[in-house]
Amino acid sequence: MRDKLNRLFAPLLLPALSVFTAMVLGGVLIALAGGNPLEAYAGMLEGAFGSPRAVSETLVWATPYILAGLSVSLAFRGGLFNIGAEGQLAFGALSAAWAGHWLPRLVGGGLPAALHVPLTLLLGALAGGLWAAVPGWIKARAGGHEVISTIMLNYVALNVVSFLLNGPMKDPTAANVLSRTPLIDESARVPALVDGFRLHWGFPLALLAAALVGWVLQRTAFGFEIRTAGQSPDAARYAGVRVGRTVIVTMALSGGLAGVAGAIEVSALHHRHELGFSQGYGFDAIAIALLGKAHPGGTVLAALLFSAMRSGATRMQYLTQVPIDVISVIQALILLFVAADTLVRRIYRVRARGERLVLTRGWGG
């Protein structure tokens, strides 16, 4: 029994210590800025879980976090560092906005919700997936490192989206001065989970996606190929895995998850694509994936933690005047300690155990 508990909780020890250390340092920062760290954290907790509405808002935040986190995690398992989730998410949202508004007009007539909603989300996944396949192709073809290409594609996506939302896809309503698309049809909207709250069916869908990613990685031949190509490309090649193809498909799947994250934000929450709706989900996703050790279950837990922080931060700022930006610092510190686990081990005298997650190996890999 004790062994079993040990095995279940041991992997959580270092991440928990990392979060704790980051919170302590964040508290020092808050104190330096003239705030009371305990009050600030209490305010954050209240803002995140203090009422049914707060819980609903936290889970609304968690939905894109889980999906984008899974996107980065899946890529990590394939030995790929996908910093491009932000751009893939934007394209997923763009595609969903198109499917929600223009698709019915294109086919001439309304679509039933049972068809329109899945189609909207699928097109979002497709757009994100295709966008992410590009850096996969560049990597497979020429070894051009995905870190740089995905970042560049983020900027390209930002420019393209801003062009479309100010031009061809701009809401034509006379009163509209914002860079945004028209509202999507009712039939393309993901419904609320509980009446009167913003929490929507996207959240259970995100959990389902996590289960699915876990199943693919651990139980299917293709998941095995992804993991082998990630751990040791040479061994994978020797075993007959077509590494180039695996790299492209892994990136496409990873981008597809980010694309769904964007599509759900449009379909379930904003009902349109508005410039700047993503508050850096794609970048926070990197820290979430790393905190979750690129494991689907861990990613969900990390996403819940991050969304609680983000959603509680507004209340914290309101109650204690500590600026929301402190959350970004704490999250970066969490990443720092998760990355430098030797440092955390030394502080708390925890002995090393288990394997290390191999993420990247220089420009050549």
Next chain:
Amino acid sequence: MVYRRYAFIAVVVSVLVLVVVLVGASQVPPLTIVASMAATTLAVATPLTLGALSGVFCERSGVVNLGIEGMMLAAAFSGWFGSIYASAVLGIPPLPSLLLGVVIAVATGALLGLLLAALAVTYSVDQILAGTVINLLAVGLTGFFNRQLFFGPASAFGGQVPHAPGVLPRLHVPLLADLPVVGPVFEQQPIAVAAVVLVGLTHLVLFRTRWGLRARAVGEHPRAAATVGIDVVRVRYVNVVIGGAIAGLGGAYFTLESVPSFEPMMTNGRGFISLAAMIFGDWTPFGSWAAALVFGAAQAFQINLQLFRDQIPPSWSFLQQSSVVGLVPYLLTLLILTGVIGKTTPPAADGQPYEPEGRR
């Protein structure tokens, strides 16, 4: 392969210049446009050149520096804050305040270089991850302090944002700056001039000094270097800290030379583009500079085209959209990464943590 790369650079730059000349020819003589393009290119390439040199210093000794973006951002903020504090609170005149800001920016870069070295060399953290940590930390800290120091309850200026002491003044290169037409090219601000000087200096240090030879040996084969008595850890620490300082100077460009203000995330991917320049330049100072100038030209293209906005023929109206023209540097980077223009080779031990024999 080298010829192919330089031919590519020449073609891209000519096309960019040609388009602007064609669009603006009815208003301004072509030579003046060319000179203006060249002057803008040199100026806006400054952070890219410095970022690429930072990368060269780090990676030649075997440490991938993905944190250039964050180092620049943090330095841009700290230098800017330092200069404002010096002029508004301490009452120091504008020019010394700005120079103090530059020193603070360089020190900030060096400090983050030290953090990168500690993570990558001492704690053997995945280097790409270590760089990402620095980038996220820089975004978080600059965002926090920007609000806190200027607008928060503990504001350094009592809630009122004072005027920045302006930007660094232009230097006149003697004789050359007095030439007709091309004169403006040689009227640059100090950090732009320093960047060009540092290109030559980095080349000399890396390829003509004992230290440079040792650093390159450490970057290619650390174990062999250690066998002949080179302190691998020390070499890497020193190079990464120097690289951080150079990136810090690049950050100072944004707030002390380009515009007298700071905005969150204002480095806008320049740190990453400079890494692409370094890769395209085959990890050499002059090659990286040439590549940085291409990106600079792409940006100068955007800036100069804005001047002739009304002259753009209707069939080319997409050139009026800043979001379309703004794509050029990023698309160029992607094109370079596809390897169509030739592949380059990183130092052999680039990105690999060094573990001395018998320590495992």
